[in-house]
Amino acid sequence: MGDLREGFQALRARAAELWRSKQLKRLRWVLIIGTLVRLILAPITSWGIDTPDFILSGIDLIYTGSPYSSALYFNPPLGPLLSAPLYALVASLMPFSSLLPTYDSITPAVLATGLTSNLVPSPAALLALKLPLIMADIASTLVIFQLVARFRGARPAELVAGLWFLNPLLIWSTAVHGEVDGLATLFIVLFIAAVVYDWPVVAGVALALGIFAKAYPVALVPLGVLVFLMRPAAPGTPRRARFLPVAWFAAGLALGILPLIIYVAPIVQSLAGGSASGVYGGLSVLIIFNGATPTFPAPLGALQTRSLAPGFLLALRVVAGIGFVATLGFYWWNRRAAAGPRGPPSVPLVATAALWTVICVVLLDSSPQSENMVGPLALVLLAAPLLGRAGGAAYAVLSAAAFGLYMALLTPLAYFYPLAVLLGPGAVDYVNGVAIGYANSAGPLSQGNLWLLAGLVGGTTLLFLWGWSAWRLYRAPRLTEAA
Numbered sequence: 155m156g157d158l159r160e161g162f163q164a165l166r167a168r169a170a171e172l173w174r175s176k177q178l179k180r181l182r183w184v185l186i187i188g189t190l191v192r193l194i195l196a197p198i199t200s201w202g203i204d205t206p207d208f209i210l211s212g213i214d215l216i217y218t219g220s221p222y223s224s225a226l227y228f229n230p231p232l233g234p235l236l237s238a239p240l241y242a243l244v245a246s247l248m249p250f251s252s253l254l255p256t257y258d259s260i261t262p263a264v265l266a267t268g269l270t271s272n273l274v275p276s277p278a279a280l281l282a283l284k285l286p287l288i289m290a291d292i293a294s295t296l297v298i299f300q301l302v303a304r305f306r307g308a309r310p311a312e313l314v315a316g317l318w319f320l321n322p323l324l325i326w327s328t329a330v331h332g333e334v335d336g337l338a339t340l341f342i343v344l345f346i347a348a349v350v351y352d353w354p355v356v357a358g359v360a361l362a363l364g365i366f367a368k369a370y371p372v373a374l375v376p377l378g379v380l381v382f383l384m385r386p387a388a389p390g391t392p393r394r395a396r397f398l399p400v401a402w403f404a405a406g407l408a409l410g411i412l413p414l415i416i417y418v419a420p421i422v423q424s425l426a427g428g429s430a431s432g433v434y435g436g437l438s439v440l441i442i443f444n445g446a447t448p449t450f451p452a453p454l455g456a457l458q459t460r461s462l463a464p465g466f467l468l469a470l471r472v473v474a475g476i477g478f479v480a481t482l483g484f485y486w487w488n489r490r491a492a493a494g495p496r497g498p499p500s501v502p503l504v505a506t507a508a509l510w511t512v513i514c515v516v517l518l519d520s521s522p523q524s525e526n527m528v529g530p531l532a533l534v535l536l537a538a539p540l541l542g543r544a545g546g547a548a549y550a551v552l553s554a555a556a557f558g559l560y561m562a563l564l565t566p567l568a569y570f571y572p573l574a575v576l577l578g579p580g581a582v583d584y585v586n587g588v589a590i591g592y593a594n595s596a597g598p599l600s601q602g603n604l605w606l607l608a609g610l611v612g613g614t615t616l617l618f619l620w621g622w623s624a625w626r627l628y629r630a631p632r633l634t635e636a637a
Contacts, residue, residue, distance in 0.1 A: 180312045181299060185292060188319040192291070192329035196284040197277035198573035199330040201563075202270030206254055208332050209279050212237045213250055222420045231417045232366040233287070233334035240282035253279035257575055263586040267593040269564045274571050280332070287328045287336055294340040294532065295319040297347055301501050301536060304350075314535050317549070323557040327525040330569050331560075335528040338368030342512075342529055345374065346504050346536060349381050354399045357382070358406020366414050369421060370515045370529070373478065377507055378403055380482050381499060384489045434463050436521040437556060437616065440470070441609025447602045467520050474514040477620060481510045484627045503630060505536035510623045513616055524556040527612070531556075534619070540626050548619050555612035562604035565592045 200206070211227035212234040214220065221227045221234040244253065253276050260272040275283070295315050303311035318324065328336045341364030348357035357378055364371035382399035411418075435444035442450070443463040449455045485507045489499070512530050516522045534541065534549045541548070560566075568589045574581040593601055 177308055178312070181315055184312070184316045184319055185295065188295075188325070189288065189292065191325060192284075192288045195325070195329040196288065197280045198576070199569045200275050200280060200572050201331045201569055202260075202264075202273075202571060205280070205283070205332045206271055206273040206275055208233070209241075209254060209275050209283050212241045212283065213253065216242055216245070220417075220420070229334055230366045230369050230421050231414065232363060233337060235414075236286035236337075237283050240285060241279070244278045244282050248278065252276060257571075257582065259579060259582045260571065260586065263568075263589045266590045267564060269593070270568055270571070270589065274575050277572065277576075280572060283332045284329055287332065287334065290337040290340045291319065291324060291328050294336065294343050297340070297343045298532065298535060301343070301347055301350065305501055306539070314538070318532060318535055321531065321553055323524060323531070323553050323560070324528055326557060326560050327528055331525060333525040333528075334367050335525040338364050338371060339529045339532045340364075341367060342371055342374070342508065343532055343536065345371070345378065346501060346508065349378070349504050350498060350501055352385065352399075352498060354382050354402035355406040355409070358403045358408070359410040360406075362407045362410025366410075366417070366421075368529075370512065373511050373515050374508055375407070376478075376482055377485065377504075377511060380485060381504065384486065384499075386498065433521045434467070435605065435609060436519070436523050437527060437552075437559060437609055437612030438470075438517075438520070438522055439610060439613040439617070440466055440520055441606055441613065444605065444609070447606040447609070448600075470517045473620070474517040477510055477514040477517075477624065480624065481507050481514070481627070484510075484624065488627060488630045502537050502540035503627075505533050506540045506623050506627050506630070509533035509537050510620065510627060513620045513623070516616060517620070522616075524560045527552055527556040530616075530619070537623065537626075540630060541622065542626070544622055545619075548615055548622070552612060552615045552619070555608050555615060559605065559608035559612065562601060562608055564589050564601075 207224075207226040210224055211221035214223040214227070215231070215234045215238045217223070221231050227234070241253075254273050255276065257272050257274050260270065260274070263270050264272055295318055298318055299311045299315040301311075302314045324336060327333045341360045344360035345357050345364065348354070348360055361371055361374060361378060364374075379400055382403045383396070385396075385399050433444075434440040435447075440463065441447055442458050443460060443466070449458055485503075488503060509530060512533060516526055516530065519526070531549060531553060534545055534552075538545050538549075565588055567585050571582070571585060574585045595601065597603075
């Protein structure tokens with residue numbers, strides 16, 4: 155357990171340095187500006203389909219002990235567990251019924267678009283949902299800064315931290331939509347930090363908590379085992395002792411899982427239900443099979459035959475399966491082929507392996523959404539010295555495509571219904587008119603065209619990152635890493 159103590163001491167020392175150091179003034183401004191933007195957006199924005207359900211899950215947790223009682227929540231329980239104390243605080247000041255009032259004036263937009271709801275969370279409910287997620291964004295930014303600063307210096311680290319914390323996609327996912335992907339990303343970057351600093355217990359706990367935030371970090375467990383199995387050891391170290399770090403890593407996983415083990419069955423059930431979804435779209439080349447997108451001119455239109463969709467999805471899943479296995483093989487090859495004595499693994503090396511694994515998870519989904527890009531994008535930043543300029547370009551393109559899909563869902567204005575109901579009936583009618591007009595629009599900037607553009611750009615970029623991270627991971631022993 156010594157690495158847990160060491161980890162907390164390192165975090166405390168770094169926090170004190172951040173507060174006092176004149177050299178980190180830029181980082182402080184990044185954190186101040188990014189936090190203010192989030193706090194302004196959080197109580198006045200909501201995505202009509204999902205955000206009310208997220209709040210209901212927290213209320214369910216208080217009443218029943220489970221966020222799954224209403225069958226509306228589909229993520230692991232860590233997000234609601236963190237928000238529940240805030241809901242309880244709000245409930246001590248106002249009735250639960252005031253947290254999610256119904257506004258009949260939004261019904262015309264609900265019927266016309268199918269992409270919003272007449273349940274509009276109150277500002278207090280929205281803050282209760284989003285404040286823990288905003289704190290997670292701040293924490294992940296500090297961890298990313300620390301990882302980059304250790305190997306590349308404070309100036310590059312401040313730039314990377316700014317690219318992460320001020321990324322519009324991350325801000326929108328957390329402060330507007332209320333998604334937990336930023337929370338899961340915090341535990342993924344903590345896992346990478348623990349691997350590099352050789353803290354196996356911390357790595358296990360972080361990965362376990364990441365799994366209870368968004369489930370997909372479970373795919374990183376085999377990588378964690380391999381990393382600690384290949385940990386540098388002094389000559390003559392007994393073979394049995396080489397397995398000790400893996401045992402500590404497993405202990406950390408158990409330590410993180412046991413307090414929440416009662417939620418394992420609902421998580422598995424939710425994942426099984428989602429895997430059978432017949433919806434195609436999102437940030438994937440499978441967007442061409444979405445009924446809301448336009449048909450290509452002949453002969454390309456033949457590719458959009460709905461009966462071909464399962465075959466395309468199967469092909470992506472085969473690619474993902476190959477990647478899951480090959481990631482471990484390439485990491486093993488890289489560590490074995492490294493010239494000279496084998497030292498601790500570098501941040502870019504572990505981040506590239508994790509990136510490849512996470513992209514494989516995304517490829518399994520028939521309709522990955524904007525928030526699902528948050529984790530991969532953080533890993534692209536950490537893997538940047540290995541991915542090179544192509545990785546930087548992919549970060550920009552994937553961020554733009556994912557944010558663009560958010561904007562294209564029902565126009566940016568449709569996220570501001572909480573503000574509209576505060577302003578009055580006229581504001582609600584105006585937002586209704588814009589949303590309905592956009593949903594029924596035609597032409598180059600129609601909803602279907604923008605969905606198709608964002609989906610194809612994002613899906614193609616993901617496939618590029620899958621191949622590029624694989625190639626760079628394979629070539630890593632012959633490359634000079636900047637980190």
